[in-house]
Amino acid sequence: MTKWVYSFGAGTADGSADMKNLLGGKGANLAEMSSLGLPVPAGFTITTEVCTAYYDNDRRYPDELSGQLDEALAKIEAQVGVKFGDAKDPLLVSVRSGARASMPGMMDTVLNLGLNDETVRGLATASGDERFAYDSYRRFIQMFGDVVLEVDHHHFEEILELHKEDRGYSMDTDLNAEDWRKVIEGFKAKIVEETGEPFPQNPKDQLWAAVSAVFGSWMNQRAITYRRLHAIPASWGTAVNVQAMVFGNMGDDCATGVAFTRDPSTGENIFYGEYLVNAQGEDVVAGIRTPQHLTIQGKVANGSDLPAMEEVMPEVFGQLNDVRLRLEKHYRDIQDVEFTVQRGTLYMLQTRAGKRTAPAALKIAVDFVNEGLITKEEAISRVDPASLDQLLHPTLDPDAPRHVLTRGLPASPGAASGKIVFSADAAEKQAAAGDTVILCRIETSPDDIHGMHAAKGILTTRGGMTSHAAVVARGMGRACVAGAGELRIDYKTGVLRTRTDELREGDLITIDGGSGEVMKGEVPTLQPELSGDFGILMGWADSIRQMEVRANADTPTDCRTARDFGAEGVGLCRTEHMFFEGERIVAVREMIMADNERERRAALAKILPMQRQDFIEIFEIMDGLPVTIRLLDPPLHEFLPHGEAELAEFAEASNMPLDIVRSRAGKLNENNPMLGHRGCRLGISYPEIYEMQVRAIFEAAAHVSKELDKSVEPEVMIPLIAVKREIEILKELVDRVAQEVMDAEKTEIKYLVGTMIELPRAALRASEIAEEAEFFSFGTNDLTQTTYGLSRDDAGSFLGTYEHRGIIEQDPFISLDDEGVGELVSIATERGQAQRPDIKLGICGEHGGDPSSIHFCQKVGLDYVSCSPYRVPIARLAAAQAALTAKRQ
């Protein structure tokens, strides 16, 4: 016979903590605490299997359930010493849901179940407190009415308010037993009015109704939606916990409270929590009374003048502190507990792993290892890599006042204050003059790179999490709020408008790229402190992970940041970003506008020394580490001036007739530039461009290895390969120019030539491409765009809806789409390795810094991930976790 009901209490339990799937989180932990001998009120858990059976059988319960429930109830009665429904001294119970994972949207709690018009009098007698008894009864009716009978809670609040008005009361505590009786009459009448039935008086009926309400709520719309969004299968079901009531509101020797076994915001090893004397749990949450601190230390630290539990109930506090120490040792993690003190006796009502801030998670993980409670591997598993982001950027001072203007997308973390500027040029100029500025644009383009570099933060009114502004800002480690759609920017008049305010160039503004908030004026920020714990945990992670972590770094500054954050090389150096800087854009444009190869070569000759200098600095900084350099990728029109005025300016400056300039610019224009004349297609059409770049790379490498005596490992990467012949032709070009330089410089440079895999065709044809390519770097940004047929720039108009409606689980530009894009990555990996067993495999899309995508990379067997410098620590930790997961499997 299936066991549907699991009892606990009095130092024993049918279940245990590892039975979460069967008993739900709450039930399993109640059983565990009970087995540990901790003071848990007696109770039982109806298993999740009942829920499943209930739905499988057309909402009918298993036959044996009723009998098992009666037995379990009898056990409670035996332990507590009172009877359920006893008119003299009734047993009251709570009914709570408890799924495997915490699930908002489900029925939560019914307290004081078992009270009716008769037993309430028994409770009054037994407790010796009539007011308490009737207060308990009205609380029960109110909760039961709301969550079981589905009578809107406003009705009950209205009745109570009206009664208080009638009597001239201001607080609930003003009501006496008689008042509550009146209110109860009102409640019961309302229930008849709303449901057509009287409030159920039979305690057994009450119990079954409450249990059914919990199971019923598993399939309500909110719960279904939540499950879909969080990929929780409906088949998991929920459990129901029925437990003897204990009361924290029977007098001043009673109390209730919540506590963390350590400080959840700092991780410090101090007992942290709050309690209220003579109160029920819901009072602590409701916030009507000010909760008091558990410890004297806590009271002092927070400047409270209310007495600590340590002072008021020293003995019970001592018991609670013992429980705290036992739970931490037992669970080997910080715990979040609920307790009640009934007439001087401590009862534990809940324990679960405590939620903590990122710094706390770090400190706790390291401390637990030092205390011998957990292993380094466990410590690594317990820190959420994404949370490290908070530690690496400035944050707003939480105590500072803020005037929030609007909210956009939290596009790149960090908080920044500065003067408003509306153009990249202004940003550069004012930053050079010593101002800190926030660049505010409708949207940004590659033209704005220099201004984004100069600014401390970027604010845009258009574009999503993967817009140009967002991607570049994350890469540079600049704070960015994107797509703040309520703002209006008028470049002409130099005004930024909100619904209520109007700000001008030079006005101070603050943005929080972690929350998306945009604030008026300067809000003070706190600088990140990479405490010792951070370094220690990173060290452990590095010793465990198998994948290398590199950085996507285009500039010497990026490279320095990357090394500081522990990058083991550059996985993607985008040479085109170099093209925009300073005067070189002029030469670049001359090159593009050139009418023939000769003119183009003349312009390229001007760019060569500048590009070489870039590489010299980068190689110098990355001394000893590999640097993957991608040859020119974007379509040429990205480098041209936009708009008639800019074109005219360029024509003037370059001494070309305007109509020629306009016509050449027009010719380069494309309908779908993402799928146009770019990547290696440029290298095929204009080999002289790639030749210049390769020459710059190898001349720089020769210089750095010969003159600076540093070790250089260039990896030349050809973008957008679709067919084998492309890489064949371009590899030959690279080898030829490299050989020319090495001959001229009389030196040998070890290098690799490889390709991005960023088109579905390249993934499918990986075997033949690997005949030429010595490494593959998965460009999962573009691979996602082509696999999904989805432009990052344009997806904003509907991708939000898609996520919101659960059509896709997650933005595929943020977390790699394992099923679609991921299959192509797997295919390419297999076929590439079959052709060339020692092929080097990495990822350089934004996914390289996303923990779940990093797990996927480990599973597929990549050699490295590469991400923006500021995400390198995240990637290091995530890679270690992925290695641990792999080891376990």
Added chain:
Amino acid sequence: MTKWVYSFGAGTADGSADMKNLLGGKGANLAEMSSLGLPVPAGFTITTEVCTAYYDNDRRYPDELSGQLDEALAKIEAQVGVKFGDAKDPLLVSVRSGARASMPGMMDTVLNLGLNDETVRGLATASGDERFAYDSYRRFIQMFGDVVLEVDHHHFEEILELHKEDRGYSMDTDLNAEDWRKVIEGFKAKIVEETGEPFPQNPKDQLWAAVSAVFGSWMNQRAITYRRLHAIPASWGTAVNVQAMVFGNMGDDCATGVAFTRDPSTGENIFYGEYLVNAQGEDVVAGIRTPQHLTIQGKVANGSDLPAMEEVMPEVFGQLNDVRLRLEKHYRDIQDVEFTVQRGTLYMLQTRAGKRTAPAALKIAVDFVNEGLITKEEAISRVDPASLDQLLHPTLDPDAPRHVLTRGLPASPGAASGKIVFSADAAEKQAAAGDTVILCRIETSPDDIHGMHAAKGILTTRGGMTSHAAVVARGMGRACVAGAGELRIDYKTGVLRTRTDELREGDLITIDGGSGEVMKGEVPTLQPELSGDFGILMGWADSIRQMEVRANADTPTDCRTARDFGAEGVGLCRTEHMFFEGERIVAVREMIMADNERERRAALAKILPMQRQDFIEIFEIMDGLPVTIRLLDPPLHEFLPHGEAELAEFAEASNMPLDIVRSRAGKLNENNPMLGHRGCRLGISYPEIYEMQVRAIFEAAAHVSKELDKSVEPEVMIPLIAVKREIEILKELVDRVAQEVMDAEKTEIKYLVGTMIELPRAALRASEIAEEAEFFSFGTNDLTQTTYGLSRDDAGSFLGTYEHRGIIEQDPFISLDDEGVGELVSIATERGQAQRPDIKLGICGEHGGDPSSIHFCQKVGLDYVSCSPYRVPIARLAAAQAALTAKRQ
């Protein structure tokens, strides 16, 4: 011991016609003719394996070759009765290359080899014709010098011309023996001057040098390039044929000629060919003398006054005619032969399958079946499906004079004349007034559809074979020349300029979409005649093919054409094309500009009756056949007016403020519309649009089946599915609206709901998509774009280079890329069928009308192909061929 040399002659041969791989085409057929007992001059073939061995062994011949060659040469001597190098009566030979496939770029022919200063005198004596002997010698030196010694042929021509000038001769026939001796001296001196070596006098040296020249030319640059472009492996090698010379130029009882066993331009069963008395083969080709007809019938038909061979040499002609009949019976195909008559004796020098025109191919195939020579299956295999295109469109009268202005891409077949118009509106207006017009645009957009419909032909100056103009024109069956880049169109002044001419609106122009030619004035055209043979062959094809052939048809006109051409349903009806017609575009734009769902529904309500009427007509025409209707696919901005003036006009007409119109249009603008807010993404965002379309489809279906009593099979197709949830949501929408209509109309309509597979992700996730989709239609245009990361609209700037340089074998938008895109089609097919065994599978990209792609579809196992109406016959034939190929394998 390997046999390197194969002899033939005197009614026997070592080889046969089926040894083409070893002996090359020419050698294999010479052997075959010899075995048949036909008069073939004795000779031998050095095999292709020698070529391969030669290159494998560093350009050294196999040891045994020399001995085998000597033996074979001795056989010739024995048969002919003269000796190679004999000073009295020398054997002369020809040396010719002969690969498996005909290959331009290789050394072709050396004649009269074996002559030197001594043997030429023997030849003079033996032939009794001194002039003939020295003429033969100088021809030999000239050819040998050119192709073996690589002395530029201009040198020889110059010497000959100077000699003629000196003597005052105008024709070669004016030269006597002494003259030729002088010329020969000059030739030899020039050879010493150019090569530093005297002309080789030893006949054996001459022979080896000629053989090596043939093998050497296999690896010259032109041959290598040709092989790369035609995917011929270098390992095939070439053979060399050495054959006893026979002379058609030894007097008036000699002749030489070429013939087809039937008329290769009409296919008529008449002997067709030309000959020259007293001439060598090259004289026929050189065109100095007017060739004469073989038959009296030919002479009369062509109004020639030169005597036919049938008259001049009736006996030899009779032999030749016998050979003709034997060859056709033996080879079971039309043959293209070369012959020489030496002093009254007929010799056959070559036979091969004759190239023929499309109408001839058709007639010959059908006639051969009727004559019992081949089976229906063979007849089907012998007609090139692509050639049918010529038969389905008007062609230029080949005899009419033409003034060619320029040449563009042959974008859509057919020839058309008409008045120049520069806008779609003008085209529509003037066509309505009874003019035939050619629409001339820089490029076309969906706005121009009505004008393209109204025009007889379309000419653009920009865009490639897959530009909008080209694709739409092919779909509509309009002639189109695209990307005629030398032309300049000035819309403002209404002028079309070439380098030399200037044409204005209303001037007559002619375009040939089959050749790409653009001509001034009206060139008369011939209407296609779909003769009985066409129908007969199509009937055979239909009985053999396994795949259905449907048409991509958007309008009632398209549907009628499609049925006429034998389509078995509509595979793709693009509803958006309907949106552009007439007044409806106004309602469509109102719908797009609507600020909210209510306004949008109001506008949609205006479109509903028009769309329903479209479907009524289409269902009526397609009575009994399935019609696949694709719901709205393109991004909404495609429907909006372009340019400031058009926006203002729309604002005026629709009573909306211009800045609102402008801002809404701007908001809809996309960076990469191909990857943007389109396809089913619109259906998710604006379900009311799809609801209207589905309602129109089912109301139309109900009307046609109830009122017109015709059978209707709608297949509703959802475009651009990437994730399963999309089709889930939209299938539910279709089913719901369909049910509503069926309930209201009290009728049942059988229908299917399916999806395009046009994104790599959809192909990969086909299994889960097939849980919902009842059919897949491969949208290989978009699938190619996303798999390759290649925009059809933008590829023009480099795809030509790619094809030209052999980076890709063929434009992947024309012939399906089997390896990349094809693998995705295979994957989707397998996974779709595994999930839903009875899933219907088809293709509706342009590839559906491309023969090689159709073979791929058969191999993968699709149920149908769908193509533009004018390609339906091509697809029917190609599908039959594919079925035959499948049967053979």
